[in-house]
Amino acid sequence: MTVAWIGLGNMGGPMAANLVAAGHEVRGFDLSEHATELARAAGVTIVGSAVQAVAGADVVFTMLPAGSHVRALLTDEALLAALPANTLVIDSSTIEIDTARELHQLIPAAGHRFLDAPVSGGTFGAASGTLTFMVGGSAADLEEAKPYTDVMAGRVFHTGGPGNGQAAKIANNMMLGINLAATCEAAILAERLGLDAKTFYNLAMVSSGDSWALRTWYPVPGVVETAAVNRDFEGGFATNLMLKDLGLALQAGESTGTNLDFAAAVVERLTALAARGYGAKDCTSLVRLLDGSLDG
Numbered sequence: 001m002t003v004a005w006i007g008l009g010n011m012g013g014p015m016a017a018n019l020v021a022a023g024h025e026v027r028g029f030d031l032s033e034h035a036t037e038l039a040r041a042a043g044v045t046i047v048g049s050a051v052q053a054v055a056g057a058d059v060v061f062t063m064l065p066a067g068s069h070v071r072a073l074l075t076d077e078a079l080l081a082a083l084p085a086n087t088l089v090i091d092s093s094t095i096e097i098d099t100a101r102e103l104h105q106l107i108p109a110a111g112h113r114f115l116d117a118p119v120s121g122g123t124f125g126a127a128s129g130t131l132t133f134m135v136g137g138s139a140a141d142l143e144e145a146k147p148y149t150d151v152m153a154g155r156v157f158h159t160g161g162p163g164n165g166q167a168a169k170i171a172n173n174m175m176l177g178i179n180l181a182a183t184c185e186a187a188i189l190a191e192r193l194g195l196d197a198k199t200f201y202n203l204a205m206v207s208s209g210d211s212w213a214l215r216t217w218y219p220v221p222g223v224v225e226t227a228a229v230n231r232d233f234e235g236g237f238a239t240n241l242m243l244k245d246l247g248l249a250l251q252a253g254e255s256t257g258t259n260l261d262f263a264a265a266v267v268e269r270l271t272a273l274a275a276r277g278y279g280a281k282d283c284t285s286l287v288r289l290l291d292g293s294l295d296g
């Protein structure tokens with residue numbers, strides 16, 4: 001099948017590469033030369049525009065930074081006109097629930113179909129094809145998406161109607177943000193109490209302190225391969241993206257009258273971290289703010 005893929009960054013690049021490995025022809029587009037070079041090396045056919053990517057495609061995926069990018073791209077008249085009639089468009093970016101719901105109206109109005117299908121599992125999950133998909137939209141459209149999502153995911157959940165994929169993602173990532181802060185504070189405390197980092201990590205993983213943030217992102221060098229602390233916080237999940245997700249959670253909290261004090265506290269710390277130049281670095285660099293390394 002011919003898959004159009006727009007947004008070949010830290011997540012989209014390896015996800016598209018897995019579709020190539022599964023035998024699909026993937027036509028990709030990204031504004032970044034670095035991202036397109038990596039994707040080309042993984043077998044993605046790089047084209048010069050999003051319109052070129054989608055022309056004649058069987059399915060379209062978008063994996064872009066935020067709702068504004070997704071909305072601008074998927075409401076572009078030239079792009080919608082280039083799509084074969086009734087094409088399934090799947091957005092896997094993390095965006096506002098309201099923007100996703102708007103696209104569920106606008107894209108069918110242009111004669112196509114839409115799923116909001118954000119993912120969890122980080123860049124490691126993207127590379128290893130073990131992401132979790134949370135999908136909002138029709139069950140029949142999800143059935144059609146399955147041959148593609150199954151290649152990229154360990155699990156695919158249908159979480160309900162339009163926007164419910166994003167709703168699940170936002171609630172999930174709010175827990176991730178709070179667990180990240182807890183993991184950073186615990187790592188600092190454990191070290192200052194004289195505990196061996198690897199031993200503490202191994203025991204916490206099988207104890208009540210366990211979380212995905214702990215297992216995958218433990219912010220002490222040399223403890224777990226997948227942690228960005230081993231690569232000077234390059235790649236991974238940017239502080240700015242985590243801030244975006246927690247901002248979406250606070251927005252959802254406001255619209256539902258839900259008190260989210262802990263998420264708000266993490267937003268405050270991550271905002272301070274970004275102000276110190278760590279916005280594009282992996283969000284586990286929060287450990288450096290919390291341990292005082294960035295003071296003075």
Ligand code: NAD
Nearest residue numbers: 007009010011012030031032035064065093094122123237
């Ligand atoms: P990224 O910044 O690495 O990649 C986004 C890519 O989109 C960039 O390469 C950028 O050049 C490209 N882009 C922006 N506007 C474009 C346009 N108009 N046309 C074509 N390309 C365009 O971000 P990422 O880490 O890959 O995240 C992508 C999405 O996935 C975000 O919504 C993020 O919240 C979500 N997400 C990220 C992770 C993670 O661990 N990084 C995990 C789950 C979900």
